Amino acid sequence: MRKYALSCLLLTALLLFDSCATNPVTGKRQVSLVSTNQEIAMGQQADPQIVAQFGLYEDPAMQRFIQEKGQQMAAISHRKELNYEFKILDSPVINAFAVPGGYVYFTRGIMAHFNDEAQFAGVLGHEIGHITARHSAQQQTKATLAQGGLLLGMVISPEFAQFGNTAAQGLQLLFLKHGRDDERESDRLGVEYSTKIGYDAAQMANFFQTLQRQSASTGQEPIPNFLSTHPDPGERYETVHQLAAEWKQKANLTNAQINRNNYLRMLEGMIYGEDPKQGFVENGVFYHPELRFQFPVPANWRHQNSPQAFQMAAPDGKAMMMLTLAQGNSLQEAAQNTMEQYKLQPVESQNTTVNGLPALAVIADLQQQQGTLRTLSYFIQYGGVIYSLMGVSAAQDFNSYAQLFSSTMQSFRELTDASKLNRQPERLRIVPVQQTTSLEQALRSNQIPNDRLEEFAILNGMQLNEQVPSGTLIKVVRR
Structure with a gap:
């Protein structure tokens, strides 16, 4: 040996x-x-x-x-x-x-x-x-x-x-x-x-x-x-x-x-912060003006948006939901492809509607060494494509989250609010300071609100009380 x-x-x-x-x-x-x-x-x-x-x-x-x-x-x-x-x-x-x-x-x-x-x-x-x-x-x-x-x-x-x-x-x-x-x-x-x-x-x-x-x-x-x-x-x-x-x-x-x-x-004209056309969260609702849909985000859940997916997670990390595009020409084909993609075993499914839109609800399990994960997925046909809204938790926690999953998914609907559909992004504007003054006064004169003064001081790499000579370029925003 x-x-x-x-x-x-x-x-x-x-x-x-x-x-x-x-x-x-x-x-x-x-x-x-x-x-x-x-x-x-x-x-x-x-x-x-x-x-x-x-x-x-x-x-x-x-x-x-x-x-x-x-x-x-x-x-x-x-x-x-x-x-x-x-x-x-x-x-x-x-x-x-x-x-x-x-x-x-x-x-x-x-x-x-x-x-x-x-x-x-x-x-x-x-x-x-x-x-x-x-x-x-x-x-x-x-x-x-x-x-x-x-x-x-x-x-x-x-x-x-x-x-x-x-x-x-x-x-x-x-x-x-x-x-x-x-x-x-x-x-x-x-x-x-x-x-x-x-x-x-x-x-x-x-x-x-x-x-x-x-x-x-x-x-x-x-x-x-x-x-x-x-x-x-x-x-x-x-x-x-x-x-x-x-x-x-x-x-x-x-x-x-x-x-x-x-x-x-x-940087003149550069989009600053979230670009609304890619989707944005406001007052607990996710809006997507370009794809013209909306649905609620559960209170206190974290969220992350990208061109591929919108993800939401419970604060304790025990549950998540995710919106993606599903691949398939029908609800059944989209569901089957998703089950295969994530190696899920269907438990039950039901044809339904979500605010007048054709939908298919599927409960499925994933067996793991650490235990079983249970999912609830709604496949919703809208705008010529099929969306997948999936909720995931450990099987033993599923009943605690099933109603929240279901209510969120059943609230998916067409976006018709013109104020959301036409939301424009903030854009950086580069402006000269008109006279020697503090950065704070320069920002105020460019209609930066009180609750965002520190944000724009950081954006400009300065302190609010810093004296800014006449003619100095600073960053502000306009819609």
Whole structure:
């Protein structure tokens, strides 16, 4: 047995030695079970899913901007041989992330919160740094060695993850939190890369402060990956400023660019916050003006909207509901396809109507090692398509939620309210301050209401009592 154990140990050591690779950034050898080709394949697999999940923001000028700056920065990075792609997603969430193989994504929400090109460039360099330092690849290696697998972070409890449309491995990598050492390394690379293409990297530290204020104002944890498991904000701010000064000297950069006004003018007319045409929640009701339907959201339930699905989850995570499009030419075919997709075993079904619309209600079970999940699904034919509204809970909890599931689904109806159908999004407007005054007074003079003054102070990266010189450009909104 001792000889066998020793042989296994030697074999494991040989396999690990054979799996060592040189890190492009540090030049050190490290265990890696993910090859460059596998990284590229991960990115290629994830990209269409990400675009389908969030959608691309329809602004050719802005998409060109991120591509041009991204390619410029990739060319001076530690892995310039990769085929990088840079995209702006149509999401109001403040986020930026990268997946292996050279794919980098910024949301329009984070683009709205930058106040100059240098802030943008610092974060862009940070995200490219995660790719060049192979952070996601190393995380997967660690997860594989630990046999821990990968879990998708969702708005609902993990046991319901299989009901999401984003459970592929490529997307799972997005939600792995980078460790503090990885974040510090990406900060260093963000400073290096943005300095090398001529920007003042110290502005990245200022943007971190904006994000800290944003998370504090909402009472939520910071959303972007580069702030998850983040180092101490004060320490990080000082470190980035110090690194920026060192790199300016090292690169002999005497005229570091910030480009505030150019960046702000590019934001003119950009959609800010939720885009109503994609659906919105107001007073406990989800409205979708483009598809012309509505239904209620249970009180205190969390919700998450995307082009593919609208998800709702109970506060305790014991139940969820999800609206998606069902595949099929009839209610029966749509139900059958859904049962097969989620490996559900039908228990009972009933033809019915929902506010005059043809519908089919199905109760079905999913057997798992942890126990049985029970679902109630309503398939509703409306507007030439079939919608699936599915409620899920553990079988033992189903009776507690069945009435709530049923009443929500039976409240699905045509949207006819003109005020909802014609709802326009808020759009950023870039305006000059007419005279030297405080930011608060400048915002008030642009009809920003009292309860949103701090929101717009954060959006502008300023304090409300800060003096703003005449002619300074600031962000406000109009519908």
